[in-house]
Amino acid sequence: MADSDGSVEQKFSLREVLDTFRQCLSENKEVYLQHYVSGWRGLVKFLNSLGSVFSFISKDAVNKIQILVNHQNGENGGHYITVQSMVKYELENGLVDLTKRGGHPESGCRTLLRLHRALRWLELFLERLRTSNEDSKTSVMCADAYNESLAQHHPWVVRKAAGVAFCVLPGRQAFFEVMNVGPPEQVVAMLGEALPLISEVYQITEELYSHHNMLDLP
């Protein structure tokens, strides 16, 4: 049971995720892989708290998080400190399948690209939430954000399953409660704080991938 100081274990909190995205950027604007992965862990926690309909999504995210963690803990882990150092190392050593799937189906670069595309969905979705009103539907905001981003990279069957999952999302009020921030005004304020951070991390990664012509890795 939670006591008066609210010490319930392992609850999602938007504040926590916000902090990890804040820690993501180094002074010279490189993206720390460790914090990027922690940010995703926090988001998966949120997704899991919404129910088992979403587990096919969280399983894929967890699988990708694990691939990145394995790279970080592997013998070449020293190259997996920032997204920039990872890209440099994998490209210089021919560890990325650039045009078709081959010997490196689990490269850090292609794995992170999937999460990176999902981060764009998150940015679009959170912006819609932030500017929504009491009558707005989370399912519609989520589907619109998805269609504008991730959906373009998913085959029909995944789009269909995602569409079904969106329909059972809790309403705006319940959704805000799971965020564990406080009253709606505070959630909106925190979203306003979180969005520029998420957006900057996204932009930096996008430019890096675009520079190396890696936005379509198989």
Ligand SMILES: CCCCCCCCCCCCC/C=C/[C@@H](O)[C@H](COP(=O)(O)O)NC(=O)CCCCCCCCCCCCCCC
């Ligand atoms: C709150 C509602 C959450 C809705 C989540 C929207 C995203 C829908 C994504 C559907 C992905 C379905 C699973 C399969 C994906 C893969 O096919 C596909 C391609 O991978 P492959 O090239 O290795 O085959 N994978 C991906 O695109 C990566 C998807 C990662 C999705 C992570 C979503 C985490 C959502 C976190 C929600 C947090 C809400 C926070 C609010 C404060």
